[in-house]
């Protein structure tokens with residue numbers, strides 16, 4: 330049996346953010362590989378009118394847990410959902426629950442975070458820094474704790490182009506930031522936010538960097554490690570390819586491209602997109618948990634979970650794969666045929682935005698008005714372009730991450746562990762992965778019917794014909810206008826027409842001779 334899987338058996342594991350994308354993949358893998366684990370405590374808040382139990386039921390009944398439901402029929406009994414809101418003091422955990430957590434927990438995986446780029450600094454600090462600090466404080470009171478694993482992001486220091494597996498300190502100490510959030514009002518915080526975040530693009534990356542500093546400073550006495558994934562995509566292999574249930578990362582870009590709404594991407598075609606599958610991140614996280622607990626490294630180690638250095642996926646390649654896949658597995662109700670253009674030049678972007686986005690939206694809205702419907706395309710397009718503009722910082726640049734600790738860990742694993750907890754992306758086939766990505770978005774995220782694909786393909790063919798017809802008409806109108814205004818254009822036009830006429834006459838005469 331795998332040493333890592335055996336390690337988690339009979340353990341009490343605390344997970345924050347278990348209802349999130351990575352949290353679910355983490356729980357699934359734990360149950361699948363170590364069905365004899367004692368209990369998984371998850372800190373959950375009620376949401377969207379659902380109680381904790383309803384949320385757990387919903388998670389366990391999703392497609393991701395299909396295999397787990399067979400391997401481990403008593404899975405529901407092994408999950409202890411504890412009411413907690415990480416943005417409140419003491420997390421609003423009851424006294425009894427807190428006692429149980431403190432006395433029983435063996436390993437903590439801290440995944441909870443706010444991942445929105447536009448989160449106000451106060452809320453980002455509250456969850457990504459203060460909550461981490463409080464969790465570390467709790468961890469310090471757990472006598473049976475063997476390891477604390479903190480999930481951060483490879484982009485916490487994205488103002489650097491080359492990033493090592495170390496903590497880069499922020500100019501202002503986290504404690505000072507936390508303290509200032511207590512007495513400054515929202516208007517002042519908003520005003521000083523750009524100065525505080527400095528070269529970072531948003532409050533997310535800044536608060537995650539502060540969170541790492543807190544882990545380093547306040548986790549000194551703990552057995553602790555940080556995992557930094559890059560852009561997390563759907564599962565690669567486990568429990569099956571293509572599982573995804575989040576719009577985060579690049580899924581929104583893929584959906585907008587698939588629906589034909591977005592053609593232009595603010596990307597340099599030669600840049601690398603550092604995508605990493607969710608199951609790869611989780612396999613590494615579990616291996617890190619085992620290594621930290623069993624080998625107890627003397628200093629806190631940071632592990633990068635990235636792909637660009639060993640198996641680069643270039644934007645151009647991605648654009649081509651995406652277009653081909655979206656033809657093969659189209660998304661429902663496309664507005665246009667999917668197509669991608671990549672550029673970072675401002676003039677080129679403005680040109681393509683006008684020609685390829687706004688002009689189409691205006692024409693479509695005009696058509697909606699003519700057919701007695703409410704225009705909506707321009708509004709939708711503007712929303713999408715606004716959203717996409719917030720991702721542009723990440724799509725228009727490339728980074729280089731070193732992975733010495735991740736490679737060291739891989740070399741410490743037995744062949745069986747390397748197989749069961751595979752986090753080596755050297756053999757990842759990007760073309761196949763993109764196909765499963767689109768399939769996963771269609772099936773699990775958008776919940777579209779796969780049986781409808783032939784009908785959508787037929788619709789795409791109609792759209793292609795409309796596109797050709799529209800372009801030809803536009804070309805003819807342009808020629809006609811030019812002919813009306815310029816003698817030279819008229820001469821060229823008559824030359825082309827008489828040439829075509831002569832060619833046709835010759836063709837007809839030769840056919841008649843043959844007959």
Ligand SMILES: CCCCCCCCCCCCCCCCCCCCCCCCCC(=O)SCCNC(=O)CCNC(=O)[C@H](O)C(C)(C)COP(=O)(O)OP(=O)(O)OC[C@H]1O[C@@H](n2cnc3c(N)ncnc32)[C@H](O)[C@@H]1OP(=O)(O)O
Pocket residue numbers: 444445446447482483484559560561576577578579580581582584585586594596597598602644645646647648649651669670671712713715716717719720723724
């Ligand atoms: C010939 C070939 C040539 C080829 C050339 C090459 C071509 C190549 C092409 C290939 C592709 C290019 C590759 C690029 C690579 C890199 C990209 C990196 C991005 C990610 C980096 C992540 C790095 C960090 C990773 C981390 O560390 S982890 C955390 C990651 N965290 C996130 O990823 C959260 C981000 N997001 C937000 O923070 C919020 O999204 C926010 C952005 C603030 C907006 O926010 P807001 O404007 O409010 O917009 P929403 O709330 O999102 O939406 C508002 C409303 O519009 C709706 N709508 C939004 N979209 C869509 C949509 N598509 N379709 C329909 N509706 C939509 C939505 O339904 C909602 O409607 P409603 O529900 O209101 O009715």
Ligand SMILES: NC(=O)C1=CN([C@@H]2O[C@H](COP(=O)(O)OP(=O)(O)OC[C@H]3O[C@@H](n4cnc5c(N)ncnc54)[C@H](OP(=O)(O)O)[C@@H]3O)[C@@H](O)[C@H]2O)C=CC1
Pocket residue numbers: 345346347348349350351352372373374376413414415416417439440441442443444456480481482483537557558559560561562575577578
């Ligand atoms: N996805 C990605 O591309 C990447 C993610 N990461 C990191 O991985 C971790 C997990 O990310 P991911 O799963 O994608 O994120 P999600 O947004 O999918 O999940 C976030 C989780 O945090 C929980 N949470 C948020 N606020 C609170 C709160 N106040 N109290 C209790 N729980 C709360 C959410 O609970 P609820 O369901 O109730 O909202 C949810 O379970 C994060 O630390 C993120 O920074 C790093 C790099 C890339």
